[in-house]
Amino acid sequence: MESDVAAVYDDFGRRWAHDTSPLYEDWATGVAADRVVVALLDGLPPAKQQPNLIFAAARWEGCPLLPYPEWREWLLAHWEQVQATASTRTTQTNEPNRCATLLPVLSRIDGPVALLEVGAAAGLCLFPDRYSVDYATPIGPQRLDPADGPSTVTLACRLDDAASVPERMPHVLWRRGIDLAPIDPADPVALDWLATLIWPGPDHDRRVARLRGAAAIAAADPPEVVRGDLLERLTDVAADSPQDATLVVFHSAVLLYLDAEQRRRFAGLVTGLGAAVDRDIVWLSNETRGTLPEIDAQIPAGADTSHRFVQTRNATAIAFAGQHGALYETVPFRT
Template identity: 30%
Template sequence: MSAALDEVRERLRRFASDVEKASPLYSYLAGNAANDDDVARLLAVATEPDPELLLAAVQRVLQAEPFHELTNYYATLGGAYGPDNGLWQMWRAFALERADRVRALVTTRRVARGNEVGRAALFYPAVAFAARQAGGGPVGLLEVGASAALLLGIDLYSYRYQSEQAGQVAAGPGRAALGLHCALRLEPSGQKGPTIPKRLQVAERVGLDHDPVDLTDEDEYAWLEACVWPDQPDRLRQLGAAATVRAKKTPILVKGDPVADLAGAAARIPAEIPVVVLTSDALRPFSAERVTAFRAAVAELAAARPTFWVSLEAYSVGLHPDHPELDTPQAILSCARWVDGEELTTPLAQTSWHGERMHWLG
């Protein structure tokens, strides 16, 4: 059943506003799509009318036509043009002339948010925080909504954190195939920042997803590339480097439901190893009831074995009702643990969605 066109247009408008600074290209395209019923209808057939889904679908179709003039606006496809007066009509014509292919992708694909590799720079100090809470030894990582499970390699990447107060802090293997940079903000002046160890000890890594991505499948990998915003080519480079690392250190991938199959996925981690559950913008499509069910499933797991939940989610997910000051468009990085059955959630940082910046809350 298609989504109401008014809802689709409103989602496109909201997305255009939210990404105006981060992605001028996608802000421009989404804003115009919101005022064009023919284009909006391409997204209305989706079960979940996510604006990124439409934009990724068009980019995936464009990947197959590398000499089309439209590629000049896609830095990920070698282009160098910014949005101009000729872009919208060209993009609109391209999408509508290939409407069948675009609709086929919109109705069968999901946005691969879990593969935002830059977020590893956010998770690294947060997982270190959880590991210290667990006693300082090795942990097992269980990513929910893992897609291709690229974030499960956080201990295999190198990091540079830059702050005014502490200068540059390095972490991770010195010769890692992928290096990530993150600007670190500390407030007030003199506040202690995150403890960033040189190494993380990861004993096991498990990814749980409805449809885990096979990186050896060319079409699957091309879709991951299409989900990268085209005016952010550094993210495409990070995706490629992380895929190379992932091929050498393959995690366990479990096909299943994030609620019903959580305990079964966790059982893949040896019982003596604390579990750190990771979610990376995975709860956004969930209803409030579904979020509650997921939290209950993690709590049930925590009742059976040492379990921590490190999340990078929106305030609207409802993890921090006692912190209205965190209700901003930024992501919230948190760590939850359970003591005598009670959930204790610590907000650690407000961050950009792609890992470039982090405001540590202390």
């Protein structure tokens, strides 16, 4: 039977890295076909087998950015160092450009909002109102700036419908995050690790500069990111939000790190959260296909989900959102 690790790496290479990071596609498909390397990965705890974590750990330890045969030779010679780094670090892709795909929903919520992100890392996605955004639309470019003028960080996103362009920035009253290992956006070593998690390739080079610019904004006004398990802390952190704001619980590429039972528990918690804390709640989710079966059932037949999250509002699928925020597509869900 094919190893689960091999299947995960093959899917990562062919579905996620394909056409966006040629080197990671080469490494991932190489691992998938390599029994020796798969056996090494099989010896790690499941949470430490992730392609992005292993590849970032190897880069952190100084691996060459070379084709798979040369990289494999280096990996086998330095496996203990890579394993040690992977065991002490986690995958925390804190991509601020994802805010561009949150704004179409956030801007259409009446009144002020309170933002609660689960899996917040350094909290860079808790500042959707502090970044400028350039939207490419079918009727031409559209720009959205913060209320106090253009930001030092500009996001970029392609829309398939000009009607999705936000007319205004949300009025954010409160920001809070939950993470197993919160990151200080002012910590240069922690920021270097976040930068290492960004995939190599020309499509990703601009993400490093954007990450560092967003970290400077967050460091100047750091949000509180509560350390803890999202299943244990969600209700009490939500209860601290202001009652005169709509609480938006949001996340991107977080639930895939939970098992099926934990995902079901989380969905139940969020669904009942409004009653539990006596707040108006919006649940805004960007997650991969295969996360929750009831969401998968809403994906249009034949839709291309490569490099895309399924965005849901209160468990209703409304759009495809690019994995790093570069696109936002609503048309498939209206036809």
